[in-house]
Structures are given as C-alpha cells and as structure tokens.
Amino acid sequence: MSTSLDQALGGPRWRRSWSYHATFYAQTWRGSVVSSVLFPIFYLAALGVGVGHLVSAHTGLVQGQTYLHFIAPSLLATSTMQMGEGESLWPVLAAVKWIRTYHAAAATPLEPEDILYGKLAWVVSRAFVTGVVYTIIIGCFGALHSWWSLTLPLLGALIALAFAAPLVAFAARSQSDASFIVIYRFAFVPMFLFSATFYPVSAYPSSMRPLVQFVPLYHGVALARAAAFGEGSPSAVLAHLAVLVVMSLAGIAWGRRTLRHRLVD
C-alpha cells in the first residue's frame, strides 16, 4: 500500500515507528539498564557458583561442562524471551486501548503493518543489544567455548522475536489484561523452569522428554548451548531454528490481522 513518493522520501515507513520506540526508550532506559547488567551477574553468581558448587560435589560435570558453564547460555535465552514478553503484552494493550498511542500513529502516514514491523524491529534491536551485554558477561565467567558464541546476540534477537510476534498479535486483540496474568503464571513461569534451563533434558524420564521438547523456550535454550559450546548436530540446530522462525512468521502474520482489525476496521 506504500506509495512511491513515500518510498522516495523516507525509505520503509516502519523505520519511523522503530525510531519512535527508540526515542521513547532513550528517555526511560535508566531504570532497566542497571538491572539488565546486574541481573545476569547475580544469577550466575548465585546459581552458577552457589548451586554449581553442590552439583560438582555430587555429579561433577553436566554434559561435559561445569554447572556454571552449563546454565550460562540458557540465561541468555530466558532473558531475551522475557524481554520479548515484557515489551509485548501490557505495552501493546496500552497502545491500542488504554492510552491509544497506536491509534494516534494510525492517523499518520503509517499503516498498521508499519506500526507492527516498527515495534518488532525495536524488540529485535533491543534483544540484540541485551544479547551483546549478556554474551560479554557470560564470557567474563569463562563460559564461552566456541567462536559460534559470536552468534549469541543474533540468537537472542530471534528468541525475542519468536515470543514477541505472537504476543503482540494476541495483545492487539485483547480487551483486558486478565488473560496476561494467566499466560504469565501458566505459560512463562513453567517454561522458564522446565525448558531444560537448569538441567539437561536427560534429567527427565524418557516419557516426559517429548513434552519438554514441545516447549518453545527449550529450542532457544538448546540453540544457546549449541552456540556457546560449539556442539550439536546441524540437523538438530536447524530443527531448533525452524521452530523459532515459524513462531516468528506465524506471529507476524497473525499480528498483521489483529492490529489491522483493531486500528482501522
């Protein structure tokens, strides 16, 4: 629907929406940046060093790694997932219902798709930067074993997108935030705990393993470990990637519909 004039003047219009989010964040980042550096350090110190001490006393290495090294990559996966969630539910419901800033944006040259892509592009860039910071911190704990670790920020961006895209779509069609709390309690918290985040999937009885492998975050955690340790078969890596890409694309397709319906119908 974009006209050639618009293209000539400013490139794709979604960049304007991205720029809006970036400017907004530049005004409000101070609170979140301290926690986003301190959190991974606390987490690795408490679980990696503390619990890791017990684990090494009892079982030694986990999949050939110390416990700290084993859980460090999953920290990046869970944190970027949580960032994708945090950006997607309440902020989007506010923008379509409570403060209606997306409605204001829809009265400018932006189309609903531009608003969606700008938002998701912002989530992706923020997750990428978070990924860089986390990769550096994980590296400082000595938990990176392969050059593939350099792909961790990109992986973080993909994980954030895979969760943000369907959640933005869902929030765009919501009338209240009642369901968000249910999603948090019964989807995100269990996902955080049971995605082989803190122990390998082999810790589960074999009958339960397919269930864990069904959980979306599991694929992010598995990819993060594969990148940090430089191991994992190409077919397994591709399968994990495919899950996250499909989630992203399906979420985008759904979001185009729900946001258009909400803003312009």
Place this chain on the structure above:
Amino acid sequence: MTENHIVTAHQLVKSFGEITAVDGVSFTIERGESFGFLGPNGAGKTSTMRMMSAVSQPTSGSLSILGLDPRTDGPTIRNRLGVVPQEDTLELELSVRLNLEMFGRYFDLSRRTVRERANELLEFTQLSERANDKVDDLSGGMKRRLTIARALINRPEVLILDEPTTGLDPQARHLLWERLYRLKREGVTLVITTHYMDEAEQLCDRLVVMDHGTIVAEGAPRELIARHSTREVVELRFGTDSHEHLHDALAPLAERVELLPDRVLLYVDDGDEALREVHAQGLTPDSALVRRSSLEDVFLRLTGRTLVD
C-alpha cells in the same frame, strides 16, 4: 472534482457486522471552510470522521479526500491531514516537547524541522512555559491543546477534530475555540464533530445534523435555524411531571409547541408577546425564559429528541 473540494462523500456506509453506524451519507466539504457534524453520541459522527481521516475504509459508497482515493492512497492523504481524536492519546510519561517531536518522526520530518515547528506550535497553543514538563502534570485543557499542536506538526491542510471540547471547563473551551478561529483564518480547513450545539454555532460555517447514521439536515447554522425553527422560543417550567393537559391552551399561542418531560417550549416570532398571552390565559409557570432559537431546537424539530440527554 475541483481542487476546492476537500472531501466528497457519496452514499457512504460503514457497517460493523450487523450494526450500521453510518447509513448512506453524502456531503461535500470546501477548502478553507469550517464544517461540522452535529448529533448525539452514537449518531455515526466518529465513524464518519474515521473514514474522512483515511483510517477506516467505507463499507460501500464513494469517498474522495483531497482528490485522492483513501482505498489506495491512505498514507499520502494522511500525510496532509491532522487528526485530533476524542481522547488525547498522548505519551503521559514524556515531556510536552518530546510528544511533539516524536510525533513529527511519523511524518518523516527531519529533527531540525520538527524542533522548529515544535517551538512555533508550543507558542501557538500557549504551552511554551510547560514545554519540559511531563504531560501527566498538565490540566485537561492543556492536554487538549497539546493534542491539537501535535496534529499540526505536519502543517496539515485539513484539521479533523472529534469532540474537541468535551470535558473541558468553559474557560478552556473558549481558549480552544479562539485558537481554532486563528487556524481557520490562516486557511486551514476545519472538520469538527460535536454534540454541543453552541460549539457548532460558534465554530461552523456549515454543518450537517446526524441522527442514527444518517444526515437529517445540512446548511449554515443560521440558515438551519431559519428553516426549521422560529425566531424565538419561550421555555416554560410548571413544576409538574406531565404537561399534556396544557397543550390545548398553549397551541393557539405558538406556531409549534413541544412538551418535554421537564419543560414546555413555545416556538414563536415574538417571545415577550407570547409570554404575555400565556399569563393572560391565566397560566402561571414557575419560571419562564425567552430566548433565540438554536441548533438544539433544529435537532428537536427534526428528530423529536434533545441533543444531550
């Protein structure tokens, strides 16, 4: 289609499932005029406005905005419009100035242009002193003015305002009206929806009266009053619940009598004369008021209902 037609609508319909919000309206808005949509809540004004803003698409009928088709040229049209929605939709956590500057980015204006225009618009809306304050701390009238300033950041040819003064105190309303006159003098076409008849009379060169999704009258405010009402109105209050028994006594005194639950309206050319006759009949109302006819009377005449219930 001449350059002077800002909006041309023909048999415009907007349905949401089973509900038809706008049911076949036709109108033309000329460049430089101030055009109003008057009607009660739920008359279809906002749905019409959203179509004119090239935001929502008509279900059927034809619509041309700035000579362009909103189905295919939405972004180009919206680039030349300013929209002031019913709710303020501002970023409450951010400063007044930043609200303007960030909105300017949506129109792909350079940072420098946006900064210059923000200064001008803050001046124009008398918000310069509050430029660095958080929007959350502003009064309702100031937020409204900021929303108008924001809608002007792209120097629109048309400013579309949906219920611009709902919820404002009288002083804030008058300040806002005064700013809107200024814009009109500068050549901006104004499109205003309102359910306040005084606002429509004050601001609009021409208006349509809407009810149940259709247009029931169209013209200049004075013209509509002359066509559908008498020169003066006598408002009588009797302090009784029913006025039916008064009808036969009052009917000969006026061109038309309206018996409302709380008052009786006599439509006459000379209010004082009619009031004398009421007293001569031996009737003793608790209160009596003689006033000029307004758009409220036009609406009552056309729909049998009052505008603000």
